[in-house]
Amino acid sequence: MKIQFNTDKTIIGDERHEDFFTSQIATELDRFQSHISRIEAHLSDENGKKKGIGDMRCLLEARIEGKQPIAVSFQANTMEQAVSGALEKLKASLNTIIGHMQNH
Structure with missing residues (x-):
């Protein structure tokens, strides 16, 4: 299972953050790894540089073999x-x- 990590321009996507989040994703989804070919993680700040409540967004896309993502x-x-x-x-x-x- 390959994990691709992306951030928008307002989020620091350094190697330390990438390593932390990719290892968290790999650990949490370990039992599904035989069915998943790739995970794409997209982190963004919905308000840009402005402060806000609930403005950090994580989008996860899973590519399941034989199915639509x-x-x-x-x-x-x-x-x-x-x-x-x-x-x-x-x-x-x-x-x-x-x-x-x-089941099928």
Whole structure:
């Protein structure tokens, strides 16, 4: 499972942040890795440089073998909360999709 990490121009996407979030994503989605070829993570600040509540957004797109890609997003006050929220939504979606695949 390949993980691609992207940020918008207002978020610092240095190697330390990338390593932290990609390892978190890999750990959380480990049990799905045989079904997923790639995960794309997009982090953005919806308000740009302005301060705001719930303006950090994480969009996760999963490429499932033999299926259309699925995408989930979550907005929160911090990047960490946004990534965690998006991961929870993605795991729920993957449980449903892969469950259906295994039942057929």
